[in-house]
Amino acid sequence: MSGHSKWSTIKRKKGAADAKRGAVFTRLSKDITLAAREGGGSIDMNPALRLAVKKAKSSNMPSANIDRAIKKGTGELPGIKYDDFEFEGYGPHSVAILIEVMTDNKNRTLPEIRNIMTKNGGNLGESGCVNWIFVKKGIFTIQIDKITEDYLMELLEDSNIEDIIFEEGFFEVIVSSDDFKIISDIFEKNSIDYDGEISLVPQNYVELELNQADKIIKLLELIENHEDVQKVHTNFKIN
Numbered sequence: 001m002s003g004h005s006k007w008s009t010i011k012r013k014k015g016a017a018d019a020k021r022g023a024v025f026t027r028l029s030k031d032i033t034l035a036a037r038e039g040g041g042s043i044d045m046n047p048a049l050r051l052a053v054k055k056a057k058s059s060n061m062p063s064a065n066i067d068r069a070i071k072k073g074t075g076e077l078p079g080i081k082y083d084d085f086e087f088e089g090y091g092p093h094s095v096a097i098l099i100e101v102m103t104d105n106k107n108r109t110l111p112e113i114r115n116i117m118t119k120n121g122g123n124l125g126e127s128g129c130v131n132w133i134f135v136k137k138g139i140f141t142i143q144i145d146k147i148t149e150d151y152l153m154e155l156l157e158d159s160n161i162e163d164i165i166f167e168e169g170f171f172e173v174i175v176s177s178d179d180f181k182i183i184s185d186i187f188e189k190n191s192i193d194y195d196g197e198i199s200l201v202p203q204n205y206v207e208l209e210l211n212q213a214d215k216i217i218k219l220l221e222l223i224e225n226h227e228d229v230q231k232v233h234t235n236f237k238i239n
Contacts, residue, residue, distance in 0.1 A: 005238040006205075007220065009168055012141070026227075028056040029069040031197075033102065034230045036073025037084065038198065047184035051196055072102075080104055087113055088131055089124040092215040095206050095236040096130040097122065103228040113226065120219040133235055134200035137162070138180030140173040140187070142194045147171070155186055174201070202235035213238050 031052040039046035043053055049070070056066050071077050085106060087099040097117075103109040114124050142152070144166070152164070152171055159182065163174040175183050177198050187194045208216070216236055224232050 005168070007232075007234050007236065008139075008141075009170075010217065010238075012170070024059055025056075025061055025065065028052065028059060028061055029065060030230050032056060032066060032069035033073040034100070035197075036070045037102065037230075038073075041070050041074040041076070047181050047188075048196070048198055051184070051194075055195075085109075086127070086131065087124055088127060088129050089117055089122055090130070091117075091120075091122040091219050091234070093206060093208055093212055093236070095208075095216050095234055096133050096202070097220070097223070098130055098134060098200065098233040099223060099229055100231040100233075101228050102230050109226075109228045113223065113229070116222050116226065117219070120222060121215050122219055133202050133204065134233055135203060136177045136198060137201045138175040138177050138183065138196065138198050139201070140175070140183060140194050140196040142171045142173070142187075142192060144169055144171060146193050155190060155192070156183070159183060159186065199231070200233040202233070204235065206236045207239055208236050210238055 032049065035046060035049040035052045039048055041049070043050045053066055053070075056069075068077070072080075072082060075082065082102045082104050083106065085101045085103065087101060087110070089097050091097050099113060101109055101113070116122075117124055149166075149171070152173075156164075156173070159175070160179050161173060161175055161183075163172075165172040165174070173183065180196070180198050184196060186192075187196075213236065216234070220232055220234060223229055
């Protein structure tokens with residue numbers, strides 16, 4: 001897979017620019033909320049939440065914002081009830097798009113997402129039209145200047161690792177979602193600086209040339225910027 005830029009890789013490259021635009025707190029809040037929603041509000045028991053909160057604190061996110069994001073995920077905000085939905089469809093060049101949404105008003109959110117899709121070369125489909133493409137995995141990324149390949153292999157030699165990929169300055173470690181906590185504990189115990197999440201990974205990709213990717217990247221950015229969208233999954237990569 002080395003030599004291809006996937007959506008996750010593209011977003012990493014854009015991270016610094018996003019921070020300059022002041023989008024970092026929004027992104028961190030979404031990560032915290034989703035982690036709390038999936039694994040509970042205990043930082044000690046939920047490694048994905050622990051990592052998200054750590055990143056938020058390192059970016060000087062106020063504690064009140066962090067607490068609110070956790071309570072939103074666990075459903076503890078008084079007077080507000082959030083529900084989870086998945087919207088599925090296709091973007092330009094038949095690229096699959098799966099959108100995780102948390103909203104207190106689906107009747108507001110759905111037409112807004114549909115409008116973004118249709119105005120930018122995409123369309124929403126019926127439930128199940130693309131989710132079969134994706135499988136849930138634990139994904140860890142470590143900058144190559146933070147660890148040697150030999151040491152990484154040594155740390156993980158007795159673990160159930162599905163794949164280790166070198167991609168554009170990062171090691172990407174893929175594991176079963178059930179093993180996410182185990183691998184998190186290994187990295188934390190050995191003071192390895194890492195990023196990680198439980199996410200959906202495509203089983204197949206639509207390969208695009210660079211000049212074909214502009215429209216789908218623009219669409220994905222517009223979707224991710226919607227306040228109710230927690231995460232967007234897609235299956236394109238740039239040759």
